[in-house]
Amino acid sequence: MDAIATRNLTKVYRGHIGRGAVRSLDSLTLTIAPNEVFGFLGRNGAGKTTTIKILCSLLRATTGEAFVMGQDTRRRDTRKHIGYLPENPYFYEYLNPRETLDFYGELHGLTRAERAAEWDRLADLLDLRDIAGQRVRGFSKGMRQRLGFAVALVGNPHVLILDEPMSGLDPLGRRLIRELILLLHGQGKTIFFSSHVLGDVEQICSRVGILVKGKLTTQGRLDELLNRRVNRVEIIAAGLSEPAAAAVAARSDGVRESEQGRHFFVNDLDAANAVAADILQSGGTLVEFTPIRESLEEYFMREQETVS
Amino acid sequence: MRVLAVARNTFREAVRDKVLYVLLLFAAAAIFGSKALGWISIGQDIKIVKDLSLAAVSVFGVLIAIFVGTNLVYKEIDKRTIYTILCRPMHRWEFILGKYAGLAALLALVTAVMAAVAAVYVVVLGGRLDVTFFQAVLLIYWQLLLITALAVLLSAVTSPILGAIIVFSTYVVGHATSIFTELPPQFDGTFSKRVLEAVYYIIPNLSNFDIRAEAANGVPVAPGYVLWAIAYGAVYTAVLLTIASLAFQDKDV
The missing domain is CATH 3.40.50.300 (P-loop containing nucleotide triphosphate hydrolases)
Known part of the structure; x- marks a missing residue:
């Protein structure tokens, strides 16, 4: 019942x-x-x-x-x-x-x-x-x-x-x-x-x-309901030399800087792992490695847009 | 018992309404002021005091019934207190009956207080109270029960202002229903006459509850008449409360 x-x-x-x-x-x-x-x-x-x-x-x-x-x-x-x-x-x-x-x-x-x-x-x-x-x-x-x-x-x-x-x-x-x-x-x-x-x-x-x-x-x-695949990965790295940072940036889908270090955005989990390995090999430090999944809010907005 | 729970709360809320005390104050002023009119008619002052005091009990009772009654259900919907009440395992008629019973209890108290003030005043002025005075008070209260049932019905279906206008008009017209039947001969056979006759049968004849003149003059009223008036009022009240419950049964709140 x-x-x-x-x-x-x-x-x-x-x-x-x-x-x-x-x-x-x-x-x-x-x-x-x-x-x-x-x-x-x-x-x-x-x-x-x-x-x-x-x-x-x-x-x-x-x-x-x-x-x-x-x-x-x-x-x-x-x-x-x-x-x-x-x-x-x-x-x-x-x-x-x-x-x-x-x-x-x-x-x-x-x-x-x-x-x-x-x-x-x-x-x-x-x-x-x-x-x-x-x-x-x-x-x-x-x-x-x-x-x-x-x-x-x-x-x-x-x-x-x-x-x-x-x-x-x-x-x-x-x-x-x-x-x-x-x-x-x-x-x-x-x-x-x-x-x-x-x-x-x-x-x-x-x-x-x-x-x-x-x-x-x-x-x-x-x-x-939620697309639990990883949509994007945010990697924060510190201690990279300028040429190394430029090389990593070239393999990423987006970059920005903050007090924590450089944020690299990669749209694929495997590629993100390779980027993280590059950072470590270049003598950099991995501060954060965050896979980003779809939230309910994003799903909700997507639903609203589909219907309207 | 659910009806009693609603009634008790309605009574408790109404007793805390300041409008009630303002109206009671005016009623007391009208009762004490009736002596002034007594002076105008030499030797008749006790009669005038009795008559006007009973009129004050009736009018102020009706005003309280209108002010409180036409708001009774409407306010619960407007303030949304009704949501948590009607979602309980209760019948909607129990809610209507409870609201009505709470106000009826309040009016019993108010009528008793006003009548006691009037009775004491009559005695202090040297008058004598007889059974007709108390019969008159009982019938005034019975009329208030009918008026309140109409007010509760209207508060379940319309706004307090419109409800108050309708109830007050009914009170005024109900005391003069004979105007609908004692029409001049030129009305004979017209459509207007049929409509007015229909109104005559719908509107309660409130003069049935009015034995003020007898009370003022100390003329006895047969207990049979009082019982008949009570039965007349009870039937009207029951019909009005039934309509109120039916109208409220499927109402979206």
């Missing part, structure tokens, strides 16, 4: 006066296996949030179906399995974190004792004890995101759907979220998240899907 599955999911927003209908999502068919960390990528307006909102039953699909843990998302009890963190989550400003979690626990159908246990579990996991009595009104972005995560985890759902969980966070906050996602993955959860921060996606996702103008153009394992 897939943790998440959609079949030909389409969403058309009705047009207003002077504006035509907008097809935000076009026949999206997607499957995510249990315990996968799936990165959902796309530019602003590509349809990521629309997909997430349909999965969480906030929007009705125009056509198509969506399932979570094998159950239709339109069914009420399906939502027991879903923990949702919206982009920039908003909570009642006049409640404190403890009251907030209690409220969501009650909506989830937990008893008073279960809610108290949930508070203990989540306050420890997300470090909420220090701010337990403070009203949400004065919270920073990072505190809100921590609370948002706690709210999503109330009731211990199997599937976590996170909309841009790292947007607007400082590097420390992003690291915290990354570590949390990996921890939850370790606990057997399925995590579906959308993001703009491709570096983060590359670090934690096992699979990704790329959405362009409402259509899924790619889905697959990162190591299969």
Whole structure:
């Protein structure tokens, strides 16, 4: 059984006066296996949030179906399995974190004792004890995101759907979220998240899907999608005489200088090894030898260009 | 229980709304100010105070129902607090009912406070309170329940400003529904007459809840009438809340 599955999911927003209908999502068919960390990528307006909102039953699909843990998302009890963190989550400003979690626990159908246990579990996991009595009104972005995560985890759902969980966070906050996602993955959860921060996606996702103008153009394992061949090698050398440097430069595809030494760029791994050997034979020192592979960002840009 | 959780929160939020206290202050001013009009009519001051105080309870109750009620669901969508609520394993009607129940509880408190102020004032002025006064307060509250149901319905489907205009118009027209049936003879057989008659049947007749004159004059009102008015209000309220739940069922948020 897939943790998440959609079949030909389409969403058309009705047009207003002077504006035509907008097809935000076009026949999206997607499957995510249990315990996968799936990165959902796309530019602003590509349809990521629309997909997430349909999965969480906030929007009705125009056509198509969506399932979570094998159950239709339109069914009420399906939502027991879903923990949702919206982009920039908003909570009642006049409640404190403890009251907030209690409220969501009650909506989830937990008893008073279960809610108290949930508070203990989540306050420890997300470090909420220090701010337990403070009203949400004065919270920073990072505190809100921590609370948002706690709210999503109330009731211990199997599937976590996170909309841009790292947007607007400082590097420390992003690291915290990354570590949390990996921890939850370790606990057997399925995590579906959308993001703009491709570096983060590359670090934690096992699979990704790329959405362009409402259509899924790619889905697959990162190591299969990315061209893992070495595209280029950067060699930094120091201590070369001018004639030796000129000879090495002649065999390279590009050269530049920095405080570290001379940077030679070679477009082929074997040729790069030969160049490195030349440098050593000429009495130079090898400071760095860096094979450069395609990053997710480069792949993403390539996808966007292909479609447009 | 999920409805109770939503209701409790709605109540808690509304109690912390400053608009509520401003309106309560105005209501108190209107109740105490009613004595001024009493002086104009010699020997009638207690009657006038009772009548105007009950009118103040009704009008300020309606204003609170409109200000809070027409924002109730709209604000949750606008501030996006609704996302994390509706994605829980709950029915959407439970959310609507919870929001409604929270505001109904708030209005019960507010009506009780305003009525208590009015009752104490009447007694201090040397007046006597009878059962009709309290029946009048009960029916004012029952009318507020109906008005609130309309406000909640509109807050689920339209903007607070449009909602407030519609609810206030309904309140005004609902107290004068007879104008739709007592038309001059030249209207006979016209299309306008049929439309106005249809409006008459749609708009609740709020004068059914108005026994202020009886309360002011100490004229007893039969308990049967009060029960009938309560049943009338309950049916209208149930229909409005059902429509609100249906309208909200498939709404994209």
